[in-house]
Amino acid sequence: xxxxxxxxxxxxxxxxxxxxxxxxxxxxxxxxxxxxxxxxxxxxxxxxxxxxxxxxxxxxxxxxxxxxxxxxxxxxxxxxxxxxxxxxxxxxxxxxxxxxxxxxxxxxxxxxxxxxxxxxxxxxxxxxxxxxxxxxxxxxxxxxxxxxxxxxxxxxxxxxxxxxxxxxxxxxxxxxxxxxxxxxxxxxxxxxxxxxxxxxxxxxxxxxxxxxxxxxxxxxxxxxxxxxxxxxxxxxxxxxxxxxxxxxxxxxxxxxxxxxxxxxxxxxxxxxxxxxxxxxxxxxxxxxxxxxxxxxxxxxxxxxxxxxxxxxxxxxxxxxxxxxxxxxxxxxxxxxxxxxxxxxxxxxxxxxxxxxxxxxxxxxxxxxxxxxxxxxxxxxxxxxxxxxx
Amino acid sequence: xxxxxxxxxxxxxxxxxxxxxxxxxxxxxxxxxxxxxxxxxxxxxxxxxxxxxxxxxxxxxxxxxxxxxxxxxxxxxxxxxxxxxxxxxxxxxxxxxxxxxxxxxxxxxxxxxxxxxxxxxxxxxxxxxxxxxxxxxxxxxxxxxxxxxxxxxxxxxxxxxxxxxxxxxxxxxxxxxxxxxxxxxxxxxxxxxxxxxxxxxxxxxxxxxxxxxxxxxxxxxxxxxxxxxxxxxxxxxxxxxxxxxxxxxxxxxxxxxxxxxxxxxxxxxxxxxxxxxxxxxxxxxxxxxxxxxxxxxxxxxxxxxxxxxxxxxxxxxxxxxxxxxxxxx
Ligand SMILES: Cc1cc2nc3c(=O)[nH]c(=O)nc-3n(C[C@H](O)[C@H](O)[C@H](O)COP(=O)(O)OP(=O)(O)OC[C@H]3O[C@@H](n4cnc5c(N)ncnc54)[C@H](O)[C@@H]3O)c2cc1C
Numbered sequence: 113x114x115x116x117x118x119x120x121x122x123x124x125x126x127x128x129x130x131x132x133x134x135x136x137x138x139x140x141x142x143x144x145x146x147x148x149x150x151x152x153x154x155x156x157x158x159x160x161x162x163x164x165x166x167x168x169x170x171x172x173x174x175x176x177x178x179x180x181x182x183x184x185x186x187x188x189x190x191x192x193x194x195x196x197x198x199x200x201x202x203x204x205x206x207x208x209x210x211x212x213x214x215x216x217x218x219x220x221x222x223x224x225x226x227x228x229x230x231x232x233x234x235x236x237x238x239x240x241x242x243x244x245x246x247x248x249x250x251x252x253x254x255x256x257x258x259x260x261x262x263x264x265x266x267x268x269x270x271x272x273x274x275x276x277x278x279x280x281x282x283x284x285x286x287x288x289x290x291x292x293x294x295x296x297x298x299x300x301x302x303x304x305x306x307x308x309x310x311x312x313x314x315x316x317x318x319x320x321x322x323x324x325x326x327x328x329x330x331x332x333x334x335x336x337x338x339x340x341x342x343x344x345x346x347x348x349x350x351x352x353x354x355x356x357x358x359x360x361x362x363x364x365x366x367x368x369x370x371x372x373x374x375x376x377x378x379x380x381x382x383x384x385x386x387x388x389x390x391x392x393x394x395x396x397x398x399x400x401x402x403x404x405x406x407x408x409x410x411x412x413x414x415x416x417x418x419x420x421x422x423x424x425x426x427x428x429x430x431x432x433x434x435x436x437x438x439x440x441x442x443x444x445x446x447x448x449x450x451x452x453x454x455x456x457x458x459x460x461x462x463x464x465x466x467x468x469x470x471x472x473x474x475x476x477x478x479x480x481x482x483x484x485x486x487x488x489x490x491x492x493x494x495x496x497x498x499x500x501x
Numbered sequence: 502x503x504x505x506x507x508x509x510x511x512x513x514x515x516x517x518x519x520x521x522x523x524x525x526x527x528x529x530x531x532x533x534x535x536x537x538x539x540x541x542x543x544x545x546x547x548x549x550x551x552x553x554x555x556x557x558x559x560x561x562x563x564x565x566x567x568x569x570x571x572x573x574x575x576x577x578x579x580x581x582x583x584x585x586x587x588x589x590x591x592x593x594x595x596x597x598x599x600x601x602x603x604x605x606x607x608x609x610x611x612x613x614x615x616x617x618x619x620x621x622x623x624x625x626x627x628x629x630x631x632x633x634x635x636x637x638x639x640x641x642x643x644x645x646x647x648x649x650x651x652x653x654x655x656x657x658x659x660x661x662x663x664x665x666x667x668x669x670x671x672x673x674x675x676x677x678x679x680x681x682x683x684x685x686x687x688x689x690x691x692x693x694x695x696x697x698x699x700x701x702x703x704x705x706x707x708x709x710x711x712x713x714x715x716x717x718x719x720x721x722x723x724x725x726x727x728x729x730x731x732x733x734x735x736x737x738x739x740x741x742x743x744x745x746x747x748x749x750x751x752x753x754x755x756x757x758x759x760x761x762x763x764x765x766x767x768x769x770x771x772x773x774x775x776x777x778x779x780x781x782x783x784x785x786x787x788x789x790x791x792x793x794x795x796x797x798x799x800x801x802x803x804x805x806x807x808x809x810x811x812x813x814x815x816x817x818x819x820x821x822x823x824x825x826x827x828x829x830x
Contacts, residue, residue: 206811372568377818386820402507402539406590 116140116271119292119301121278121315123147125155126456127307128261129464133471135268138302143270144294146277151258154309155461157333157426159369160251160360162186162193163460166201166225169209169217169351173439179221181462185252192256194361199249199346200232201225203242204411207351211243214350224248235341240411241349251346252461253361280319281306283450290452306448306455310388310427313381321449325382326457327430329375330392332423334401335365339417342366349411357408357415365421370407373400375428388427399423431459440466508533508611509591511543512599513581514557514569516550521703523556525599526564529607536608542567545585548575558815567817573810579680580809582660586673588814595663596682601700602661610663610696619668619691622683623661623698635715642719646684649727654687655695662686678808679725679798681718688726724794734791741784748777 117138120127123145135141147153161167164182165175186193203211218225228244236244265272279293281304292299306315313323338345338357346358354371376395379386401420409416431443441459444467448455458467510529514522526542533540546557546569557569570588572581582596593614595607602623613621643656660682664672671689686693723730 372814372816375818377820379818379820391820402505403541403590406507406592 113291113298113300115300116142117301118142118303118305119144119290119299120305120307121281121292122307122309122311123150123272123274124153124307124309125151125257125261125461126309126458126464126467127305128265130305130307130456130467130471131270132261132264132268133468134303134305135270141268141270142299142301143265143272144276144278144292144299145272145274148275149258150262150272150274151254154426154428155257156254156362157331157424158254158461159333159356159358159367160194160254160362161356161358162250162252163462164247164249165221165223166218166247166249167348167350169214171439172217172221174441175217175221175223175439177439177441177466178460178462179223181465184465185462186250189252189257189260192253192260194251194253194359197251197344197346197359198232199247199358200228200244200348201247202236202244202347202349202411204349204351204353205240205242206353207242209351211245214243214245218245218247232345235345235347235412235414237411237413240353249346251359251361255362278315281315281321281450281453282319288451290450301452303452303454304450306453307457309457310429312429312455312457313385314387314389316449316455317385319449321453323381323385324443324445324455324457325380325432327378327380327432328386328388328391329378329428329430330395331374331426331428332376332397332400333374333426334368334399334404334423335360335363335421336368337419337421338366339414341414342412342418347412349408353407353411355404355408357418366418368401368404368408370404372407373404376400378430388429392425392427397423397425429457431457440470442466442470444470505538506593506615507539507541507591508537509541509543509589509594510597510604510607511545511585511589511594512597512602513578513585514544514546514549514553514599515575516553518549518599519553519556521599522553523560523563525604526560526567528604530564530566532604532607537611540566541590543585543589544569545581545588546571547581548572561815561817563819565817565819569815571812571814573812576809578660579682580678582682583673583680583808584811586664586669589669592666593663594666594669595661597661600703602659603698603701606661606696606698607663610661613694613696614663614665617692618694619665620686620693621663622655622658622686622693622695624655624657624695625659625698625700626657634712638712638715638719642722646723646726649723649729650688652687652690654683658683658695661698665691667691676808677725678802679721681722681725684722684726720794724798728795730791731795734788737784738788741781745777745781 118134118141120131120134120141120143123143127143127145128150131141131143162182162185163178165178168175168178201214203209203214209217215225224247226246228246232246233244276294276296279295282291282293284291284300290301290304292301292304306312308315310328313326316323336357342357346356348356348358355369357366357368360367401423405415405418405420431441440463442463443455443457445455447453456467458464510533512525529542533542542564544557544567546553561567561569568588570584572584585596586594593611595610597607606623610621610623639656643654647653662682664686668686668689668691672685675685
């Protein structure tokens, strides 16, 4: 039986990055990935938005964390990030925040915001949209990210085992190490990291361990060829009606996301456990593009001329609300049911930095963090003075 | 029917509907899924009670493509229809009252829309619903309405209608607060047709309105759709002032003649003065009454408040697969 200091289950963005960080503390690290290649699941099938705070006008903490992580991600993965498009945020008239509140919020979190030029404004129906802004946001290219992480893993000497999956994890006889049962063999590890995102509870359940209170959503992400006026634009409408269409660099198309239609259904594991993988395989996947495009075209009429290409489907795993009180939407559990088994889950790509920083602090495995957090001043975050609200 | 057509079926929900909301959802979704490519069932919860809210939550778990838009309180029918049209996505939108309109007729309505009509208006002989006086009133009103506005509304037309996206977009642009679906549909025009149907009688007391309410609605409808009464009043006013000018000329002439020594019996003046003021007061108050109707309408419209407020929106989440899995935590 092969043995490693640390085995990471799941070769998505989180698993790969955690493996790279651990490699600096351990001499033998392996990643086990069920699919034939790395980063093919949620790390590929997503909106590719690198968040910069604008999305969270109703959660200042989350917005501020995004502001901290955005420059780190853009610096570290600059070559995997698409910046050659204009990003518009439009405030709907029936929005929960007004244009003025949004502007003020952006100012408070130090995020740049400009009034949109008339040519951009003209794309929106002014009876439904109050105001349009140009913001700083970008999209990552999952294919480039995959190539980049593969190269980094090879350089770091991390072993990558694709095309095989972990069935269960059990404590080794010494009461300290862990045994992994794969579909085609066994491994032994000093530490195991469960980075399987939607399969997090599946692994726990198969190992007879306590489940986490996760919510799962079956998500549909249509890809489309935007009409020419939108080719170099990303559009997000907030915040009541909540949808966006923005470049999906991995395919050279635009993705579509609509708060009402993207999730086809959801369930809470604590109410009724289901295996997300069974669910995504067997669900009747009938596209809701006709609903999405009709609703979106009410706000942005030119989108009627978009050409639908296909839909990507993925399970989205949502963290329990109490995990994200401090604005870091991550879940990090050390010794979960077994000694040296750690569960890692992040809501967004850039949360990887929150994971690594927290691992530094709480797991006592030093030195993962390659970069320091930029200071509030460097970000231009507005620090409220006394007497100012 | 074209496969990529999207149909919205919208109904208000109120507390008295509790007994058949689920049955309605079942019937409507069954019919729609058999007949149309894409559909949504839009339930406008008109400030109903907690029992209904619970039922709606169940409906969202069991029936796909249902959306609930809950209004902040109970609004008038016209406003509820406005909310339904505002929130609808369909290429065709069917408005119905779940308490009386048969889901089985929906495909017929849509078929006529697809054949090119922008509005297909349901028609019933209202015997089942209205009293003879009510029906007579409706006929008189519809004649009067046509005479005053120049466009007709079918006296037996109901609010069970199918509308094309074109006409929906026109109607949603009209933000009058006092709004009557039937008359708005007639007002925007386009091509209209009628389809008669047999209402279903669910186990509820009929939504009948009192005579007073009906008269009130009739006045409201005319005031919102026609300025004719106001023009009439100006006409009467002009005539009356002309008459009163003539009368003063007459009075002046008499007094001039008398001062010139012509003998005229002065006692005659008593009757004519009283006559004059009586007629004038009658006309004055009539005019004030009509004016106040219009002034109140102007006030309502000029406040420019939103027609309604939405408390929240929710939509179906039906998990089809693995219904038989055991619960584990
Ligand atoms: C529709 C959608 C839109 C999103 N939009 C955004 C966005 O715009 N911006 C953003 O930052 N985030 C977004 N997210 C969230 C983001 O995708 C996730 O936070 C992130 O991808 C999680 O990465 P991961 O590595 O944990 O998951 P994954 O990439 O899914 O990696 C988990 C891996 O584990 C593997 N695995 C599972 N079980 C086993 C097993 N038993 N053995 C071996 N391997 C196994 C899987 O094959 C998979 O490759 C979105 C998510 C979804 C679903």
